[in-house]
Amino acid sequence: MIERILLLVLFMIGFWAIMAHRNIIKKIFGLNIINASVVILFILEGSRIGNEVPIMYGGIGPTADPIPQALMLTAIVIGVCVTALSLALAVHLYRTSGSFDIDVIKRRIQDEA
Amino acid sequence: MNDGKTAWRNIRIFASLVLIGAVMAPIFLSDASWPVTARDYLMAQGQAESGAVNLVSAIYLGYRAFDTLGETIVLLIAVTGTLSLLARVESLVSPGPEDTSSPNAKGFSLSLEKRVSHALRTNLLEEVTGKVGPIVLLFGFYVMLYGHLSPGGGFQGGVIIASGIVFLALGNPYEDKSVLVRPAILGGMENIAFLLFILSAMSGVFLEEGFFGNPLAVSGTPEGFIILMNCIIGMKVGSSLAFMCIVMMGGANHD
Amino acid sequence: MxxxxxxxxxxxxxxxxxxxxxxxxxxPKGKGADTVEFIGAGIGLLLPLIVLANVFPLVTGGNAIEGVIGSWHEGIGITFSFDGLALLINILGYTVGIAAWIYSLGGGPRGPAFTGIFLIQCAALSATIMTNDLFNLFVCLEIMGMTSYVLIPTSRxxxxxxxxxxxxxxxxxxxxFFLLGTYGLYRLTGSLSFQGIEAGLALLGSTQRILSLACLTLLVSAVAIRVAIMPLYGWLPDAHALSPHAVSAVLSGVLIKTPLFALARILHLLPEGTKIGELMSIAGALTAVVAVVIALSQRDAKRLLAYHSISQIGYIVAAWGMALRWGIDTPEGLACMVGAFLHAFYHALFKGLLFLSVGTTVDVTGERNVYLLRSSIASLKGRGERIPITFIAFVTGALAISAIPPLNGYVSKDLITYSLKGTVHYVLLSIASVGTVASFIKLSRIYWRGTKVAAQASLSTETTPYWPRLVAEVLLSLLCIAGGVASHLIIPVVSDLLAPANVIAIANANLFSTDSLVKTAWTVASGTLLFFAATSRPGSVVLRIVRERPRDFHGxxxxxxxxxxxLAGYLLI
Structure with a gap:
């Protein structure tokens, strides 16, 4: 139970970072944190039904559910890609507006337009 | 006035956290028993059907290979998008006091002219990465090729290969880099790997197995297809990530 | 095969x-690279149409082609089901896709990378609408999202x-959040396919009800973000207004609708679907009204169009929600679903047309402000349009979106309001259509003669050919007109494709009845009045307040x- 509560807390921290922080890099951190919390939750709970790794070398006991592991592999890679793209956008925003603060960026772009 | 605005902002953010938390809590805290049907089926049949001892490989390269294709596509788009964004420099505003021109901003830069000023890339780093690079590459190939038997697979192996390539790029203090770290070569490898992936995913159609079916299903060595897919994905992931890292470090300036 | x-x-x-x-x-850049790129575009955009033509007889009358990708075991592999809805959405996607791609040859962005990503977007649309697997839906939505994040900034x-x-x-x-919802449903049912989840939840009965409702809430609201329904629309105007014109056309024509119809496939299996549909349809009708008011206040031509996309999506969601509320296998529900799809399709055509024609005008004159831009026809002539094709295309699109007979917008809007008669949505949607008329009178002012002649073309110096823009505009205009004139042929086919096997497709409603025509006349008259009210002094003060309302990121x-x-609270009660 305690792990799940901690993961919920982790999720809320990430969501708070996305909403409240003005720095766009910290927002991207937040996005990574919420993604990580869901991935950990999925893997953790999927291993409640067995302790062995799902690699079938004869005569092993009940394994962890392999489906969450395969799904999360996909989700992690997608998360990395989204992060890479958002960081590239952040760099580009910094180059054009000279700031990482979302409000400042917005103001400068509006002034320009 | 401004204080009032900030307070109002904080109140709204706090309220939405509470609301989201209320919706999330039942899902995070649930202790409903985990379903076992899929696991039991895979333990009984998975190895025979897919040929992979590693059931995770069996799922992401066999049962759910289409998801894997989706994820390599996402990777491809991310690389293309990142490159097109980083290659463009146009500034809206005149550089302010907090602008880029401080030397630290160039951290690990690969281009020679920027290298004089930075303290982060020491000789030590260059020596170590240059020596370790080939070994890391070799390990990456091992993880990729044995993905059906042991923990690992195309993605994990590909990421290790990518770090090997980045090590090679970092470890070379001169301009005569190996072919492997040239962005143009890496980009080409990525595109070819994507084409190969699509073609091998289509190969099942001609053998009545359907898209993403295993064309070797009846041949007695079904694991051959898994190994092939692992290699293609390893090539794709390795070249994409290395490409992205090298361009982010400024290597693209030389092509 | x-x-x-x-x-x-x-x-x-x-x-x-x-x-x-x-x-x-x-x-190397040149003939060879172009040839390979064009072969790729041909394979990706034209061959699927041939496939669709071959599939058509297999999916009529409520039939669906179902299977597991790669013929793997059903419980673990990815199941898919290609039914009439999937066929229709595919037709929608590829039609607009082809037009937008042709336009991009003249209007940019160009190059192999753009073509590649554009084709991937088409594939993702097709995969999204046929998948029957929750996690696969997640992957497809991510691909669609990634392509749009990359394509939007290509306008520079x-x-x-x-x-x-x-x-x-x-x-x-x-x-x-969507992933978390998937986790919850997998935990409860041990399955990722829609049918498996339905069966699993039915077995559970009322135990774990809170958990399953929370999961559904997350899935629905994650998709609702993509569809841009009322409280969740904030990202759309900027994204659609600032992307390249061809991309704007696809984003607002196709990309915001596909997730909605994909969601319908799982919702109509679940008992909670009716409740969700009810709430969403009210939200949709409200969206239609609010967005049109904001649109009327806009200064930027493309942003005005973007708010109209939200408003029109409101129409679609209203009809879609009521279809779920009543059930797709009832005649009323089916009528709503046909209306929702037809409006989605026709909106894709006329909104694509509007984005492309206004985009061309904006490029030629170099001015986006509706209040400043005048006499654009002269500028278009200066660019070599002997007949102002772009202007005619704009008029076609504007008349279609304002629901003037016999264009296609009239047919689909009439079908929606006809099937929603007697509900509160009917009133809201009627108000919205008045606003639509008013704001398109406002937008058409860019073609009026004025004292200020717009600055002439930075475009004329560019090397990109101009004709692909015109080809795309003409193609979409013809489709808009055909959609209206041939509606008596199209509606039965669509309703036959959408009808489940045991339901008789709706009889052809009399769309051009005197009642509807009178109503249209009233709408146009009040729209004109509203336009004059909006241009009066008090009206413009109000619109200014609407336009300059604060819009924050954390909002x-x-x-x-x-x-x-x-949504969670509504489901729980």
Missing amino acids: RPEDLVFATVMLPLLGAAFALCANMF KAGASLASFSYLMVSASAMV LFISFALGTAV
């Missing part, structure tokens, strides 16, 4: 085309990357939290 493979080719062909197009990157306009960043943050966070997330909580 088995039928399962045939339908899956609609996903694989664009991907193969994309792979070809991307390989063109490796050739100031603010486009900020728009893309905002969209990315909101929609990527929403996808994490996007606050409205997301609010929307999610409201």
Whole structure:
């Protein structure tokens, strides 16, 4: 139970970072944190039904559910890609507006337009 | 006035956290028993059907290979998008006091002219990465090729290969880099790997197995297809990530 | 070839085309690279149409082609089902896709990378609408999202990357919620396929009800972000207004609708679907009204169009929600679903047309402000349009979106309001259509003669050919007109494709009845009045307040939290 509560807390921290922080890099951190919390939750709970790794070398006991592991592999890679793209956008925003603060960026772009 | 605005902002953010938390809590805290049907089926049949001892490989390269294709596509788009964004420099505003021109901003830069000023890339780093690079590459190939038997697979192996390539790029203090770290070569490898992936995913159609079916299903060595897919994905992931890292470090300036 | 493979080719062909197009990157620039890229585009955009024509007889009358991708075991592999709805959405996607791609040859962005990503987007649309698997839906939505985040900033306009960043943050966070919802449903039912989840939840009965409702809430609100329904629309105007014109056309024509119809496939299986549909349809009708008011206040021509996309999506969601509320297998529900799809399709055509024609005008004159831009026809002539094709295309689109007979917009809007008669939605949608008329009178002022002659073309110095723009505009205009004139042929086919096997498709409603025509006349008259009210002094003060309302980044997330909580609360009660 305690792990799940901690993961919920982790999720809320990430969501708070996305909403409240003005720095766009910290927002991207937040996005990574919420993604990580869901991935950990999925893997953790999927291993409640067995302790062995799902690699079938004869005569092993009940394994962890392999489906969450395969799904999360996909989700992690997608998360990395989204992060890479958002960081590239952040760099580009910094180059054009000279700031990482979302409000400042917005103001400068509006002034320009 | 401004204080009032900030307070109002904080109140709204706090309220939405509470609301989201209320919706999330039942899902995070649930202790409903985990379903076992899929696991039991895979333990009984998975190895025979897919040929992979590693059931995770069996799922992401066999049962759910289409998801894997989706994820390599996402990777491809991310690389293309990142490159097109980083290659463009146009500034809206005149550089302010907090602008880029401080030397630290160039951290690990690969281009020679920027290298004089930075303290982060020491000789030590260059020596170590240059020596370790080939070994890391070799390990990456091992993880990729044995993905059906042991923990690992195309993605994990590909990421290790990518770090090997980045090590090679970092470890070379001169301009005569190996072919492997040239962005143009890496980009080409990525595109070819994507084409190969699509073609091998289509190969099942001609053998009545359907898209993403295993064309070797009846041949007695079904694991051959898994190994092939692992290699293609390893090539794709390795070249994409290395490409992205090298361009982010400024290597693209030389092509 | 088995039928399962045939339908899956609609996903694989664009991907193969994309792979070809991307390989063109490796050739030196010139004839060779262009040829490879064009072959890729041909494989990706034209061959799927042939496939669709072959599939058509297999899916009429409520039939569906179902299977597991790669013929793997059902409980673990990815199941898909290609039914009439999937066929229709595919037709929608590829029609607009082809027009937009042709336009991009003249209006940019160009190059193998653009073609590749564009084709991947088409493949993702096709995969999204046919998948029957929750996690696969997650992957497809992510691909669609990624392509839009990449395509939006290719316009190189100031603010486009900020728009893309905002969209990315909101929609990527929403996808994490979607993943969490998938986790909850997998935990409860041990299955990822829609049918498996339905069976699993039915077995559970009322135990774990809170958990299953929370999961559904997350799935629905994550998709609602993509569709841009009322509280969750904040990312859309910037993204659609600042992206390249061809991309705007696809984003607002196709991309915001596909997730909605994909969601319908799981919702109509679940008992909670009716409640969700009810709430969403009310939200949709409200969206239609509010967005049209904001649209009327806009100064930027493309932003005005973007708000209209939200408003029209409101129409679609209202009809779609009521279809779920009543059930797709009842005649009323089916009528709503046909209306929702037809409006989605026709909106894709006329909104695509509007984005392209206004985009051309804006490019030619170099001015986006509706209040400043005048006499654009002269500028278009200066660019070599002897007959002002772009202007005619704009008029066609504007008349269609204002629902003037006999254009296609009239047919679909009339079908929706006809089937919603007697509900509160009917009133709201009627108000919205008055606003639509008013704001398009406002937009058409860019073609009026004025004293201020717009600055002449930076475009005339560019080397890109101009004719592809005109070809795309003419193509879409013809489709708009055909959609209206041939409606008596189209509606039965669509309703036959959407009808489940045991339901008789609706009889052809009399669309051009005197009642409807009188109503249209009233709408136009009050729309004109509203336009004059809006241009009067008090009217413009009000619109200014609407236009300059504060829009913060965190507001996007606050409205997301609010929307999610409201949906959860509504389901729980």
